Amino acid sequence: MNIENLLRGNIKTIKAYSSARDEYKDASSDMVFLDANENPFQTNVNRYPDPKQSKLKERLSEVKGVKASQILLGNGSDEVLDLLFRAFCEPNQDNIITLPPTYGMYSVLADVNAVDIKKVFLNDSFEPKVLEILASQDEHSKILFLCSPNNPTANSFNANKVEKLLQEFKGMVVIDEAYIDFSNQESWVCRLNEFPNLIVTQTLSKAYGLAGIRLGICYASEFIISVLNKIKPPYNVNQLTQDKALERLNNLEAVTNEVDSILKERHTLINKLTHIPFVKKVYPSDANFVLAKVDDANKRYNQLIENGVVARNRTTQPLCEDCLRFTVGTQNENQTLIKILNQLK
Numbered sequence: 361m362n363i364e365n366l367l368r369g370n371i372k373t374i375k376a377y378s379s380a381r382d383e384y385k386d387a388s389s390d391m392v393f394l395d396a397n398e399n400p401f402q403t404n405v406n407r408y409p410d411p412k413q414s415k416l417k418e419r420l421s422e423v424k425g426v427k428a429s430q431i432l433l434g435n436g437s438d439e440v441l442d443l444l445f446r447a448f449c450e451p452n453q454d455n456i457i458t459l460p461p462t463y464g465m466y467s468v469l470a471d472v473n474a475v476d477i478k479k480v481f482l483n484d485s486f487e488p489k490v491l492e493i494l495a496s497q498d499e500h501s502k503i504l505f506l507c508s509p510n511n512p513t514a515n516s517f518n519a520n521k522v523e524k525l526l527q528e529f530k531g532m533v534v535i536d537e538a539y540i541d542f543s544n545q546e547s548w549v550c551r552l553n554e555f556p557n558l559i560v561t562q563t564l565s566k567a568y569g570l571a572g573i574r575l576g577i578c579y580a581s582e583f584i585i586s587v588l589n590k591i592k593p594p595y596n597v598n599q600l601t602q603d604k605a606l607e608r609l610n611n612l613e614a615v616t617n618e619v620d621s622i623l624k625e626r627h628t629l630i631n632k633l634t635h636i637p638f639v640k641k642v643y644p645s646d647a648n649f650v651l652a653k654v655d656d657a658n659k660r661y662n663q664l665i666e667n668g669v670v671a672r673n674r675t676t677q678p679l680c681e682d683c684l685r686f687t688v689g690t691q692n693e694n695q696t697l698i699k700i701l702n703q704l705k
């Protein structure tokens with residue numbers, strides 16, 4: 361498989377912008393820095409941040425067991441995903457494949473980048489229809505998006521199906537692992553070197569509790585990462601974000617404890633939801649949220665709002681008719697939710 365052939369023509373030959381901090385790297389040294397037109401007076405952030413985020417990548421490399429040269433960081437997964445469109449998809453010519461019901465950003469970014477979307481719905485068990493997906497690809501199908509665990513259905517995809525897609529799909533396969541830290545399944549990052557077309561994305565927005573700092577992570581081959589590095593804005597991950605992310609990654613025990621607590625709460629929440637009279641079905645969850653089918657999603661959604669609880673109404677999504685999505689909160693928050701649900705008429 362020749363990955364270079366999948367790139368857009370202009371991207372194959374593009375040269376990276378060379379920033380001041382690229383040309384003289386050692387920002388921690390006690391040189392006199394007169395190269396970047398910064399204000400010399402201290403504010404803690406008067407200097408441009410490291411465009412390669414070397415310290416943060418080194419730590420991530422230790423934590424995730426992936427070489428730093430196979431990691432790209434962005435302003436949330438959203439930026440990472442947008443970079444992938446810009447690297448591979450020729451506007452008004454190429455297409456991507458998504459598997460609804462799934463995360464809405466893939467199609468938003470496709471629209472923004474003037475890229476066609478082929479939709480192959482998941483089956484009734486919310487699993488990918490492998491043969492239909494493979495049959496739907498054409499020479500312009502550049503990226504297949506697999507979200508696993510999937511939002512909003514909360515299940516992880518069967519690993520054999522994912523592996524078959526990695527082997528047979530003729531474009532890039534992006535596995536969005538935003539919820540992997542809540543999952544029983546192993547991350548696909550440990551298979552990166554087996555599949556040249558594999559790209560894994562993760563984020564610090566969910567399990568790591570840092571949605572506000574915007575840090576998205578992309579793992580891929582060194583070649584793909586080198587291409588993405590050429591097209592990303594030089595200072596796309598700001599200093600405050602790099603500092604905060606590093607601090608959290610140096611205190612993994614706190615993250616593990618929070619995830620453990622969320623998993624315990626998920627178990628209780630699923631159990632309690634099953635006993636609510638108007639809840640028709642509670643789907644299994646491998647993430648930090650639960651999808652539940654109710655008698656009338658619009659009615660229940662509005663009743664919850666009136667009682668001060670905001671859920672996500674997914675009823676307009678394919679295969680999700682009358683479904684509400686509940687994020688697993690603290691024990692108190694979940695108890696509030698259950699108490700209110702039990703009182704609804």
Ligand SMILES: *Cc1c(COP(=O)(O)O)cnc(C)c1O
Pocket residue numbers: 435436437438439463507511536538562563564565566571574575576
């Ligand atoms: C929440 C979520 C993300 C996270 O996006 P960020 O931009 O990193 O906050 C990515 N993918 C999916 C499927 C999500 O649900």
